[in-house]
Amino acid sequence: MTSVKMFREESIEDVIDGYSYERIESISKFLLDRTKQRPEIGIICGTGMGGLADMLEDKEIFPYKDIPDFPVSTVPGHSGRLVFGNLNGKSIICMQGRFHVYEGYSVWKCAMPVRVMKLIGVKTLIVTNAAGGLNRNFTVGDIMFIKDHINFPGFGGDNPLRGRNDDRWGPRFPPMSNAYDLGLRQLARTVAKELNLEKYLQEGVYCMLGGPSYETVSEMMALTLLGADAVGMSTAHEVIAARHCGIRVFGMSLITNICVMEHDSEKPLANHEEVMETGNRRRKDLEKLVTGIIMKLDTV
Numbered sequence: 001m002t003s004v005k006m007f008r009e010e011s012i013e014d015v016i017d018g019y020s021y022e023r024i025e026s027i028s029k030f031l032l033d034r035t036k037q038r039p040e041i042g043i044i045c046g047t048g049m050g051g052l053a054d055m056l057e058d059k060e061i062f063p064y065k066d067i068p069d070f071p072v073s074t075v076p077g078h079s080g081r082l083v084f085g086n087l088n089g090k091s092i093i094c095m096q097g098r099f100h101v102y103e104g105y106s107v108w109k110c111a112m113p114v115r116v117m118k119l120i121g122v123k124t125l126i127v128t129n130a131a132g133g134l135n136r137n138f139t140v141g142d143i144m145f146i147k148d149h150i151n152f153p154g155f156g157g158d159n160p161l162r163g164r165n166d167d168r169w170g171p172r173f174p175p176m177s178n179a180y181d182l183g184l185r186q187l188a189r190t191v192a193k194e195l196n197l198e199k200y201l202q203e204g205v206y207c208m209l210g211g212p213s214y215e216t217v218s219e220m221m222a223l224t225l226l227g228a229d230a231v232g233m234s235t236a237h238e239v240i241a242a243r244h245c246g247i248r249v250f251g252m253s254l255i256t257n258i259c260v261m262e263h264d265s266e267k268p269l270a271n272h273e274e275v276m277e278t279g280n281r282r283r284k285d286l287e288k289l290v291t292g293i294i295m296k297l298d299t300v
């Protein structure tokens with residue numbers, strides 16, 4: 001496939017409008033014209049979790065650089081490909097690599113692929129991420145089902161819905177108190193039990209920060225006081241965009257490292273290599289879990 005990507009500077013219209021409905025429609029049409037898949041399930045792979053896309057059968061792969069008007073991935077552990085395929089007969093679209101604000105993209109641009117998924121026909125989104133464990137009961141390798149998030153950048157107005165609202169997506173003021181679907185979480189719990197993964201299972205609140213620096217000790221303590229169980233640099237903006245346009249969401253964090261909340265500690269510092277290594281090590285269980293959830297989706 002030849003590269004058709006053109007780099008666009010962010011204009012003032014972009015800042016107000018984000019991507020227009022028509023602009024996103026043309027991206028989804030580009031994809032629908034080139035794939036036979038019509039997925040109703042979307043997956044976003046967190047750092048080191050790209051294996052979730054590799055397990056699809058009959059893959060049709062679109063590197064981001066070949067999709068007109070699409071951003072490109074710049075982070076190790078994010079391949080930068082949109083992968084269509086089947087999982088036990090179900091059609092799936094998977095982002096093998098997501099966009100982060102710290103890469104220099106606007107928050108609405110990071111969330112834009114979720115709207116592409118919406119126009120492609122996605123009804124359920126499975127969002128995964130790597131996160132640092134703040135909760136003292138967590139250990140590295142735990143899987144936390146997300147029951148809620150704290151969108152920290154949103155406190156300062158940095159929300160993917162900032163700018164003109166297009167009602168074709170959803171309302172100006174969407175509720176977020178039910179962002180993470182209870183039925184999907186209950187289903188995931190059942191699947192985890194069947195797979196004997198209960199010992200790794202946690203449920204909690206994910207807090208998104210902008211990154212890319214990891215948190216100071218005082219910041220981690222403050223997040224704990226706010227009620228966060230895990231901290232990361234993604235997800236919240238994607239979930240807001242998904243809920244705004246009526247996609248239901250299941251989210252899970254892989255606890256890739258434990259936040260060290262002592263000043264002047266000699267314990268190892270957070271680092272991206274450990275994050276990717278944990279993702280790789282827990283890959284098989286995450287794949288089994290996601291497959292099990294997808295197989296039972298029709299029941300909720």
Ligand SMILES: O=P(O)(O)O[C@@H]1C[C@H](O)[C@@H](CO)O1
Pocket residue numbers: 045046047075098100128129130131211232233234235271272275
């Ligand atoms: O894309 P996710 O949120 O899974 O990635 C996390 C946050 C940073 O991008 C990176 C830090 O190691 O992992």
